[in-house]
Amino acid sequence: xxxRKPHSKENPLKFKVLEPAPLxxxxxxxxxxxxxxKVKHMLANGVVTxxxxxxxxxxxxxxxxxxxxxxKPSAKERxxxxxxxxxxxxxxxxxxxxxxxxxxxxPGKEQETAQSILNQYFTASQQRCRAHTIHRLDRDTSGLxxxxxxxxxxxxxxxxxxxxxxxxxxxxxxxxxxxxxxxTVESWLKDNKMFVTYSSPTxxxxxxxxxxxxxxxxxxxxxxxxxxxxxxxxxxxxxHAQDIGHPIVGDEKYGSHDNSLxxxxxxxxxxxxxxxxxxxxxxxxxxFPKVFEKPFH
Numbered sequence: 001x002x003x004r005k006p007h008s009k010e011n012p013l014k015f016k017v018l019e020p021a022p023l024x025x026x027x028x029x030x031x032x033x034x035x036x037x038k039v040k041h042m043l044a045n046g047v048v049t050x051x052x053x054x055x056x057x058x059x060x061x062x063x064x065x066x067x068x069x070x071x072k073p074s075a076k077e078r079x080x081x082x083x084x085x086x087x088x089x090x091x092x093x094x095x096x097x098x099x100x101x102x103x104x105x106x107p108g109k110e111q112e113t114a115q116s117i118l119n120q121y122f123t124a125s126q127q128r129c130r131a132h133t134i135h136r137l138d139r140d141t142s143g144l145x146x147x148x149x150x151x152x153x154x155x156x157x158x159x160x161x162x163x164x165x166x167x168x169x170x171x172x173x174x175x176x177x178x179x180x181x182x183x184t185v186e187s188w189l190k191d192n193k194m195f196v197t198y199s200s201p202t203x204x205x206x207x208x209x210x211x212x213x214x215x216x217x218x219x220x221x222x223x224x225x226x227x228x229x230x231x232x233x234x235x236x237x238x239x240h241a242q243d244i245g246h247p248i249v250g251d252e253k254y255g256s257h258d259n260s261l262x263x264x265x266x267x268x269x270x271x272x273x274x275x276x277x278x279x280x281x282x283x284x285x286x287x288f289p290k291v292f293e294k295p296f297h
């Protein structure tokens with residue numbers, strides 16, 4: 001009996017189609033003995049391609065001349081979390097899109113965090129690294145985040161933050177009609193004993209913060225606002241939105257009395273940085289959450 005070579009993503013099983021057939025029947029015939037359930041599982045996990053295109057449709061009609069390949073999914077392809085998606089990954093960095101409700105990290109082990117989910121993924125994919133936080137998003141803020149796989153890489157960003165991360169933008173639904181439609185907010189931000197950040201127009205011993213904003217669309221009750229950070233302080237956008245008299249919807253901590261959209265309506269939609277080890281600029285964008293459009297229809 002001829003020994004079948006083990007297959008992988010790099011060394012897939014390859015079959016040439018000689019006559020028309022539905023994809024599932026074709027695979028079951030070529031892989032004698034395999035069950036329908038197993039084939040469906042393979043299709044759902046994205047390991048089957050037809051002429052180089054990943055195919056999950058079990059009744060896809062194959063034609064003569066087509067090539068069917070069956071590989072092994074990478075850990076990234078197998079990775080799933082209800083809390084985050086991996087947008088980009090290389091040997092040094094990971095960019096994720098985080099859902100609202102998830103902490104960036106936590107000193108305790110009892111809570112699931114973006115950092116702990118990535119560490120579980122690194123272990124599952126046999127990567128000898130840990131997730132190192134480069135910047136944070138509040139628990140209830142969603143959007144793009146950057147993690148390093150090495151403490152030295154994280155330090156490269158920390159030591160030269162403004163040069164490395166050259167653009168970060170957020171979108172928020174704010175209460176009321178924001179006027180003027182664009183502007184800049186500057187203040188000193190400092191935490192009180194209850195860990196609430198408060199703002200002062202003069203130096204209060206805190207950190208100087210600068211936020212630029214532009215209204216994208218508005219009506220009498222709400223404004224969809226683009227925020228561009230010049231500095232990255234804790235709760236900066238949330239506090240500065242309160243400073244201009246238009247707190248972010250759902251942000252009870254900083255002045256909102258409106259939770260009609262069921263969440264803190266702040267999303268980090270754009271992240272641009274210079275990769276210190278690849279010497280290249282990377283720019284990522286993620287769509288605005290659909291719920292942010294609701295007040296303007």
